[in-house]
Amino acid sequence: MRRAHAIIAAAGVAALLSAAPSGADHVGTHKVLLPGDIPFTAAPPSLPAGAEAAILYGDPAKDGIFVMRLKAPAGYRIPPHTHPKAEVVSIVSGRMRLGLGPAADRASVEELPAGAFSIMPPGVAHYAFFDTETVLQIDAMGPWSIDYVNPKDDPRNQIAPAQR
Structure with a gap:
């Protein structure tokens, strides 16, 4: 199983690198963000409330590569969902418990500590x-984009308390 994950990860990284802009496209655009300077704001409304996000490179709404950091508070969860394109995830700090499948099951998650790397192929349900x-x-x-397995889990479908 781990060998299959490694093969999938290598293929995904190769695909992302081949799509990355060439060095010439970055002339005059050198950028450094130190950890304390990363501008976290509320995460996109497609994610459950409570997380913060920072776009480090590119634009997730447009064609092309992007890099986003997500800061999830203790107790946060992302219900089962899929993405139409591969998603490469690196754990910077803390720990994520990742599960596969259309139903969230804490008993079957894999712990990803700081420094861990994961790639999720397009269309694979995970949480x-x-x-x-x-x-x-x-x-x-x-x-x-993110597509929730159960539409009731999609925060964009939630009715605000004042509207109930």
């Missing part, structure tokens, strides 16, 4: 639990 504050980095090709 995540965060027992401690965790920062993860998502590298992917835009436009990025």
Whole structure:
């Protein structure tokens, strides 16, 4: 199983690197963000409330590669969902518990500690639990989207308390 994950990861990284802009496209655009300077704001409305996000490179809404950091608080969860394009995730700090399949099952998750790397092929249902504050980095090709297995889990379908 781990060998299959490694093969999938290598293929995904190769695909992302081949789609990355050439060095000439970056002339005069050198950028450095130190950890304390990363501009976290509320995560997109497609994710459950409570997380923060920072776009480090590119634009997730447009064609092309982008890099986004997500800061998930302790107790945060992302219900089962899929993405139409590969998603490469690196755990920067904390710990993510990643599960596969259309139903969230804490008993079948794999723990990804800080420094871990994961790639999720397009269309594979997965979910995540965060027992401690965790920062993860998502590298992917835009436009990025998230499709929840159960539409009731989609925060965009939630009715605000004042509207009930």
